[in-house]
Amino acid sequence: MKATLYYRGSLSSCNYSCPYCPFSKTRDSSETLAKDRAQLQTFVDWVKRQAADGIELAVFFNPYGEALIHSWYRKAMVELSSMDHVRKVAIQTNLSAKLNWTEQLNPRKSAFWATYHPGQTEESAFLAQCRELYNRGIPFSVGSVGLKSAFGALLSLRRALPRDVYMWVNAYKDRPRYYTKEDIAFLSGIDPYFELNAADYSSLGQPCSTGYDVFYVQGSGLVKRCYKDREVIGNLYRDGLKGLSRRRPCRMECCDCYIGYIHMPGLKLDEVYGDSLLERIVGKERLFRNGERFICST
16 A cells, blocks of 8 residues: 655644744643654654555655754654655755754655745745755755745745756735736746646545545544545544545535645646655656646635
8 A cells, every 4th residue: 555644743833933824823832842742753653663564655744833943853754764665755844944964864755845934034044955955965845925025035036046946836815816917927937837726626526535545644643534624534543544545535615725636636736746746846847738627616
């Protein structure tokens, strides 16, 4: 069996204070951090044991907050990247932590989803971190939220990054009809696939890999089909992946987030991202061929 696991523990705080993000306004207690550390170790130990059952895994850490400022996430990435049955370990991060530890990573199995936050860090500091990953040969993508106030900063970053580093832009969807045609054209000049993210996909009843070979794991071991679907489908440590796996059509009206809609096979987004779907990297050799898309009309 091959499966992808999204993991999110008890961590719910960040070292940045972005105004649009709720997790920038919380600070975890020492008890919460200790709980998060113990949960992650339990998860890594479970992953290690799956080799005996012939289960091949990809792991993506998408915490509520910034994980790499905590040593246990850095240790987990190194350990997972050394396991033969783990084909990939990736993480969503603001790249604020030191990266000297990445010399211990297996670069063929590691990847970074790096988010740039104008106003929280200097462009030069963020670029220095990107250069370190680039020089170490560790794959990464770079992106940011497409706020109008950040347009200048996004363009500047795109011009400063190496040409072969893909830069994505997350559409700002908190306000309807936020973008003009000119805005969309501008952002598409930075991210040629921006309009894929700007769409909301009608998903109710549509086939989806989530719950079959893609699972969203909470620190306690509870598993959901999708991070936006509140239904718990089981417990990772009690049921195992083979016990949890079955075809589950989407129960949500719309899917509007990258880590959700990429698992809808009807969108054929593997034709855009190839083997780097998880970490959102577009190779320069790939061209998108329009498959059938279910655009939400509301």
